[in-house]
Amino acid sequence: MREKALFVPGPAAERMRSAAPPRRREAIAEKSARAQELAARLARAYPQIECPLAHENAFQLLAAVILSAQCTDAAVNKVTPELFRRFPTPLALSRAPLAAIESIIRTLGLFRAKARSLKRCAEQLVREFDGVVPATMAELTRLAGVGRKTANVMLGHAFNTPCIAVDTHCKRLANRLGLTRQQDPVKIERELARLLPPAQWTGFSHRLIIHGRRICNARKPACARCELASLCPSSQAEPK
Numbered sequence: 001m002r003e004k005a006l007f008v009p010g011p012a013a014e015r016m017r018s019a020a021p022p023r024r025r026e027a028i029a030e031k032s033a034r035a036q037e038l039a040a041r042l043a044r045a046y047p048q049i050e051c052p053l054a055h056e057n058a059f060q061l062l063a064a065v066i067l068s069a070q071c072t073d074a075a076v077n078k079v080t081p082e083l084f085r086r087f088p089t090p091l092a093l094s095r096a097p098l099a100a101i102e103s104i105i106r107t108l109g110l111f112r113a114k115a116r117s118l119k120r121c122a123e124q125l126v127r128e129f130d131g132v133v134p135a136t137m138a139e140l141t142r143l144a145g146v147g148r149k150t151a152n153v154m155l156g157h158a159f160n161t162p163c164i165a166v167d168t169h170c171k172r173l174a175n176r177l178g179l180t181r182q183q184d185p186v187k188i189e190r191e192l193a194r195l196l197p198p199a200q201w202t203g204f205s206h207r208l209i210i211h212g213r214r215i216c217n218a219r220k221p222a223c224a225r226c227e228l229a230s231l232c233p234s235s236q237a238e239p240k
């Protein structure tokens with residue numbers, strides 16, 4: 001769904017506009033410097049970026065990320081212990097009856113489709129990758145239930161490969177922060193990648209997601225307590 005206007009027009013908004021830099025076209029070097037300062041502030045605000053999905057290996061993380069589509073990490077963490085206890089390997093999951101997988105994950109939205117994806121993904125891992133989760137974007141995105149965002153999460157968290165995972169929060173914040181005007185996740189990923197060195201990609205995109213959940217809410221951004229407000233062209237915070 002497309003984001004609505006980034007800045008709510010009206011007298012109050014006009015009065016507050018001076019709190020933040022104006023939305024204008026920036027030279028790439030200027031935008032890159034601002035992105036690096038944003039990254040530094042986010043790193044201070046959220047020093048830890050552990051993946052919130054409970055897992056002990058790449059296979060478990062892959063299953064958990066597939067299950068996390070359109071539901072909360074907490075809900076996924078409630079079902080995965082039983083799933084991994086019953087089916088601890090790709091081979092075991094590939095042989096699991098679909099009904100057994102469904103019954104374990106039935107509290108999650110889209111559980112039937114997710115059960116099918118899990119089983120097909122496990123079958124592919126066994127058949128095409130000797131039961132080992134592959135570590136490249138091209139191979140990961142061949143797996144059932146794995147799109148570019150899931151593959152990026154895997155690359156960043158399981159394989160320590162610099163990546164930018166663009167979910168709904170990352171997309172919203174990248175736009176509000178004036179780092180992109182794109183709506184397509186792949187284009188956003190490319191634009192953010194141009195602004196920051198690879199060593200910062202994983203942390204920056206992960207922290208944007210955390211910040212989107214905690215502060216820069218889709219409907220009601222808490223600009224008044226946002227560490228990024230002085231660098232954000234969409235800020236509605238009062239000038240300090």
Ligand code: SF4
Binds near residue numbers: 177226233235
């Ligand atoms: S919450 Fe922060 S990042 Fe979001 S619009 Fe407000 S100032 Fe910008």
